[in-house]
Amino acid sequence: MKFFCKIICLLMAWNSYGQNCTVTGKVTDEKNKTVAYATVAFKNQQDSSQVFGTLTNDRGRFSITLPRAKYTWEVSIVGSKPYKRTLNLLPGQNRVNLGDIRIQTTVTLEEVVVTADNSQHIELDKKVYNVSQEMLAGGGSLVDIMQNIPSVQVEVDGNISIRGNGNVRILIDGRNSGITNPQAFLRTIPAGSIERIEVITNPSSKYVAEGTGGIINVVLKKGKKQQLTSSFEVFSGARLNAGGNANISQGGKKLSWYFNTGVGYSEPKKLDEFDVVNFGNTPFETRQTGEKILKQFYLFNNLGGQWILNKSHRLNLDLTYRKANIRNENAINYEDSSQDIILNQSQRLDTEVSHNNLIRSSATYQWKLNPQGGELRFTLFGQSSIEDGNSTIREQTFVPIAEVANIDRSFNQMQDRRYSLSADYLQPLPGKAQIELGARHKTTQILNDFAVERTSNGATSQIPVFTDKTAYDETIQSFYAQYTKTLGKLKYQVGLRSETTNILISTANRTQQQAIAYTNLFPSAFVHYDFNNQHKIRLSVSRRIRRPRLSALIPFSSFSDARRVRIGNPSVNPAFVIFSQLGYQGKFNKHLSITPTLFYYRTQGVLDYFIEKRSITVNGTTQDIFVRKTINIGERQQLGLEMGISYEVSSWLRLYTEGFVSGFIQTGGFQDVDYNSTGVISAGRFRLNFNLSKTLKLQLQHRFVGGNQRGQFTRRSVYRMDMGLSKQLFGKKATLSLNFKDVFNTWWFQINSQEETFRQDYRAQIRTPQANISFIYLLNQKKYQGKKGKQYEKY
8 A cells, every 4th residue: 555655646746847738620521520539649759659649529629738749640530541640849839729620431331340360460568359350250259269369279178378378367358357167257258249359478567477378358349439339149050059249339528338248058069088098907998988068058248438537537447247057967988898898887977057157347547647648547356256056966887787876966166256456657758768667456265165975875975085165365466667668660668577475275174274475576578679660570578477276276176077086286386487589570561461479488387287096985985086186397498489471362362370389398207207208389270261252251260289298198189170151231231150160070189198007098079060150230330430448548
């Protein structure tokens, strides 16, 4: 709190530099009618970090106070060509009237939206992808969009990775998403509610240090236009997938608001096969096949807006409610044999029902401190989710005797609460520079209550090893400072972040308590050099942290498979990464662009999985199970190259390909297992966009993930092809889309592992092939007169 007070005192004492001049004007269209809420922006020619902006009022007039300097200024609305001029505010001028400014305002829908191939742009520390016209995501959810974002992969367990690194932090509108189950969470945010995806592969010090793979920020749609605008989508698919989305928004001089809602039901299916060879034990071989159908109903609502109190003060409010009812139907078949003689055949049927309710809210207060662009921002964030689940598991044997062997019941309740308060300060400085300071306090409280009981031979008893109540409490105090400077074509940024983490993990039944506390520094540095608008290079280096996931810490969370379980390891430590990358962005003509990036990771305290065989006794019966947990193994170095190429062959065909390949060296071990290994990781995609006519488009995408070997595990290569088709209707006010996922049914992950006493071969298809059809209709989005929202970085 003292830190916040010091910042405020510093800001109040800051004197504005230079004398100011008031600039006025009036904006009209081709018919000489006034244009309300158009963007008017001024950029200092000597200091590009100084950008000032305002909006025209409902009579098309504007007034803005600027420091005296030479400016490039423009007036614009979305979809039209900006009106650009220069302005020199001379000493002695106190007021300048630019008179009537006539701009073009008639816009067609085709001019406004861009396709996924040419919608990306690179900023100082992130890549931004506009996904509004993503054909392969129609009728889908956030997970479908993630599968089509360059550099991003969806792994076999449903987790997200960037360039093969699975420690990715996912934000919603720049704030913590609170993800504890990535698969379930990503499927409950409809694609129709998403405006863009920001991929930050090497975050600067102003971002939280968590996420060694990077940060993915999902930006939901907001209110931008003066008139009431909306879009509606209905979709269906096979496997069963049906629902609808609506986005309604309106902007204004003082108040803008937005509302996104979606409802859907789906039944994706997962298939897997698991073979085990036990060396010297009976049974010698075990074959396991599984089928899991996830029957999911979700409701998603997002309401928010911005209130402009006056020229210096703004308030942003956002509220999200998500409800998910899930019914997992999981069937597992076991067959044990020795020397081709079947010893046991059994089936385990699991019906798991869970209900999840999440509510999250945020309030951001923005205070413009001076005309130079100084700003102070306070953000208060809160989130609460409750998940109740129970499962009834019936295990029946067929060989040697047909009978109901066991009935297991599991009960799980998870309460997750997260709060944060942050303050951020930005001040441009003379000489094309700026300084940023910030502080943040975050609290996470999670309570997980899990119990398993078994009924066998008429007797019911709890299984103690799988029953416990775990409390997880975490607080993180962080501070950062960041300095940015522009020297002609060169721009650099240096920053330092400090984070103090306190974690307390306690279990009720095991009466265990684990306290963890550490303070770390996370520096970052960025250097950008723009040869011209077509050729740019970017160099960055930063230190990051990978904290263990909640699932890696809590003792237990699932009993669907009685032979393979995952347990927590409260003593696992975080991993630390030094990450650097050198990137080039080149546009050789209007048809060809190339973006290669060389990257390097060095990780200390690498987190990996460890599998071991254990014996447990339940109701007097002893059985073997395979247990997987997260451990620290040692050090890992990784050097790789990522390449993106976009080429417009003709007006009807555009090619886009991106991928990465990296080599790694890993050293370390755990118990008697040697994790020393070297190998290659690779992934990529190749996309073709066909403009079959002015209103008909076809998209083909090929995806590839290369195999690799690491520690106990060997992973095989996989490939798939997706296809999308879209047709604009009703004067381009509507779009009908059809897409197919995994056209040739080839997206099967294969992982093998071997130890002295056993060998495991695992194959899984996280989602069987899917076909979707969607219909989107837009209202009040063909003509456009001004927008309300993020027109510029500094207002």
